[in-house]
Amino acid sequence: MIVPNPNRNYPPRWATFDSLSGLAQTVFTSSADVYRFGARYRLARAFRGLDLEDYSGPTANGYSALTRLAFTYSAFEGLMTAVSNTPPKYAGVLDPSNWADCLQAVRTIDPTYQVFGFLHNRLRKPYRAAIGAFLVGQPCSGILLAGSIRHIFLHGDLTPNAAQCPPSTMSAVCNRLTTAMFRVMDREFRERVEELILVAEQL
Numbered sequence: 001m002i003v004p005n006p007n008r009n010y011p012p013r014w015a016t017f018d019s020l021s022g023l024a025q026t027v028f029t030s031s032a033d034v035y036r037f038g039a040r041y042r043l044a045r046a047f048r049g050l051d052l053e054d055y056s057g058p059t060a061n062g063y064s065a066l067t068r069l070a071f072t073y074s075a076f077e078g079l080m081t082a083v084s085n086t087p088p089k090y091a092g093v094l095d096p097s098n099w100a101d102c103l104q105a106v107r108t109i110d111p112t113y114q115v116f117g118f119l120h121n122r123l124r125k126p127y128r129a130a131i132g133a134f135l136v137g138q139p140c141s142g143i144l145l146a147g148s149i150r151h152i153f154l155h156g157d158l159t160p161n162a163a164q165c166p167p168s169t170m171s172a173v174c175n176r177l178t179t180a181m182f183r184v185m186d187r188e189f190r191e192r193v194e195e196l197i198l199v200a201e202q203l
Contacts, residue, residue, distance in 0.1 A: 009045035010038055012186050013193040020196050023203075027196045028082045037078035041185065044071035044178075062160020062167035065174035066153045072178045073150040076143065079185050083192065093184050099142035102180040103134065106145070109172045110165065118163035119148050122156055143184075146177040 007015045017024070017034065024031035049064035080093075092098055110116070113135050120131045130144035152158040160167035 009042045011041050011189040013190050014038060017189075017193050017196065020193075020200050023196060023199055026199045027192050029085045030082075033078070033082040037075060037082045040071070040075035040078045044068060044075045045182075047071055056167075058167040058171070059160050062170045062174075065171040065178070066149065066158070066160065069146060069174040069178045069181075070150045070154060072181045073143075073146050076146075076181050076185060079188060083188065093188060094141045094143060096139035096141050098184075099180065100139065102142045102176060103140070103145075105176050106142075106173055107137075109176060110169055114163045114165035115170060115173050116145065116148070119152055119158070122152055123148050127151065142177060142180055146181060149174060149177070 007018075011017075021031040021034070024034055028034050047064075047068050050060060050067060052060045052063065055063070107113075116131050116134055120128060120135065123131065127144055127148040130140040131148055133140040134145060149158065160170045163170065
């Protein structure tokens with residue numbers, strides 16, 4: 001019998017954090033905040049798509065990509081809560097320069113800005129300002145672009161077909177932003193677990 005890996009789909013070094021969770025408050029806000037983040041992260045990582053009846057393949061894939069982005073953004077919010085006691089350490093995740101490669105990839109996927117052109121006038125600050133910068137080729141935070149998609153998808157009228165572009169384009173944009181968010185979360189969480197190890201070694 002194969003025993004499932006209990007740490008599968010959790011952030012990197014999760015088992016180490018779990019073993020040191022009694023010291024969590026020395027690096028994170030609390031162990032409870034980290035466990036909530038871990039649950040959100042696991043759901044986003046484990047998500048494999050929606051099972052939709054009577055939808056075309058591209059549209060179903062578009063809805064799946066939008067949903068996965070929403071789950072991933074929720075995990076990102078959870079991580080920001082868990083590290084909110086150390087703002088200088090996570091300020092870099094909002095720095096536009098750290099998202100340059102991701103934004104270039106999104107521009108390549110959607111060179112006429114159909115997705116974010118659709119979203120621009122449907123949002124308030126800071127999302128609208130970030131999209132405005134993106135639309136004129138200026139740097140901006142990719143997390144704000146992801147947040148704008150999540151917001152209008154869950155609270156507005158964004159669908160895979162709403163931006164007058166093929167659903168495959170919506171899927172590709174969402175998937176690229178989702179991949180970037182996971183990379184940021186993995187890096188930020190791993191660095192803090194390494195700090196936690198140092199704290200434990202000093203006791």
